[in-house]
Amino acid sequence: MVKSEIEITAKYLGIQFDNLKQQQEAATVGMWIFLATEVLFFGGLILAYVVYRSTYPDIFDQAGKEFNLAIGTTNTVILLTSSYSMALAIHAVKTERNNRAANYLALTWFLGLIFLGLKAYEYYDDIVRQVIPKFPQEYPIPSSNTSSILYLIYYTMTGLHALHLTIGLGVIAVIF
């Protein structure tokens, strides 16, 4: 083992681990399990969406047309691109090209920021155009007035996603 490796090991190896490889693998397994919990977490919301979409197909169809298609599409592209640059960053670390990795991390971070900016504008636009859930004036509500369910699910899902993204940006900033 060269000296720098010994130093790295001494600095970063947790006392519970035998070597860096074990520590690295533990982190990877942990991350996959965390992702599994996220799938289930959002899975519940997606299920709710599916149930109400099939219960009120016409209202969901109509109310869904109110969303800003251009921003939604742009943000999807940005999101996928930032995932790709994150994957490239990991690949660069594995092949020990640290400068390149740093650049990809920075790119990922900025794409995330742009996403959040666009999303904020989209929320603003939605609110101005009254694409928001309405507090019901009457109880029970008339069955034609269920677009609020779609909007509530929409804001819950995208809001939780934005929260995740914000935490993600914080984590990248710390790594950086």
Add this chain to the structure above:
Amino acid sequence: MNQKTTYLNAGTTIKSWLLTQDHKRIALLYLISITLFFFIGGAAATVIRLSLMTPESTLVTPDTYNKMFTLHGVIMVWFFLIPSIPTVLGNFLVPMMIGARDLAYPRLNLASWYIYILGGIFTLAAIVAGGVDTGWTFYTPYSSMFSNSYVIATAVGVFITGFSSILTGLNFIVTIHQMRAPGLTWFRLPIFLWSLYATSIILVLATPVLAITLLLLMLERVFRIGIFDPALGGDPLLFQHLFWFYSHPAVYIMILPGMGVVSELIPCFSRKKLFGYRFVAFASIAIAVFGFLVWGHHMFVSGQSVYAGMIFSLLSFLVSIPSAIKVFNWTATLYKGQITYSTPMLYALGFIGLFTIGGLTGLFLAALAVDVHVHDTYFVIAHFHYIMVGGMVSAYLGGIHFWWPKITGRIYSEWWGKLAALFLFFGFNLTFFPQFILGYLGMPRRYHSYPPEFQVLHVMSTLGASILAVGYILPFFYLIMSLRYGAKSSNNPWDATGLEWQTESPPTKHNFHTTPTVTLGPYDYSPVTGGFIPQGVQNG
């Protein structure tokens, strides 16, 4: 005097406890907190039982009664049963049983305790503010639209505590995968670890669904926008599906660790190899997997499709197969063993009997037509208390007694221990067996009053509960007494085979002086001589 350095005296400041990353100290933090919650939940149960002594409650108002059974359910499920064995015995033993120095993520482990405490504070605050009356199941739309009690604070408490469960489960899975000592293959793992592994799978996959369900409930309650209330266009069945998708697997979170403990106790105190090791190991995984597919049996009378009901009924029957495999294998292990009736063994034998009754009555409930008759009656209450209290609490106390010498380095009073175990067994049966009959005769759950002809059975149940209470309070005292007056324990007082017994009692900060090498599977006991071969030894 030359005192040994142990994890207990490695630091004595409050900070060294509250900021510890040592899995053993975190286990003790959990032990103290869940004991506190257990007695709070127990106090609520005491009020319930006292109030049911008479057909018309003279002790508390109907509203208070509703709050008491809700408090009892919420506290016992989320703040005692689910964390109990995993966070106390699991935290303490997982690294020791696999020959590691700590869990994979010590800081997350500490964080999980703080999250648990934060959730507990929210829930206790809701109780102090005036309580919640929805029942632990939070059924909508009552909880989201109509209840005038502190639903949100309670739901936030449960929501937060869920993340502590997720972190514990994640930590165990990674640790068991990555940190086993040399030679410790999967099929050499003690069954306790297989059980905790299966439990952890459920913890990480089911708990997020509860979190999202409670979040939706809170949104509906705050904004009055229909998610679950049919009058607002929502679907109450969706709530029940989501809730039970978590809460039925959660039942297995509560019982699987207990099965793990019993699988350690039975071989040790019969001096025999566990019968059918691989079957018991895979049965744990099978229970975890099937457990995800049976939630609809809580909804047979809810108006779900009759075909869904039939499938859920069939799948529920299938869960009994791995459960029965375990019961048969424990019993076969006893056969021709050299049995010692020590305190942990009394709890383990009690577990087998009570779990069997609880499990078999579960089959009554899984049968569609029978369920219509006994649904939402005391029959259900008796059934799940046989599993949760008769099973899980027995196993928990059995485990606490078994590993007490390892955890504290002290031996408790065996005489008092046996007495408490017997009090628990007889008190439990007197409390809950009459409830099967009550339920079959038509006594609905969650009612504060009842027809006078049910009084005899209710009085029997209350009498049993007071005996049961003695069974709980006794260990609290003699275990604490043992810290001061108990004899010092040797490293391996039970002559057990696990790695945790091959190091000091109490262990040093990092458990082992050198990483042990494992050469054998667990439970290498000889029923003829009573001897044993440990799974491994520390090197050097």
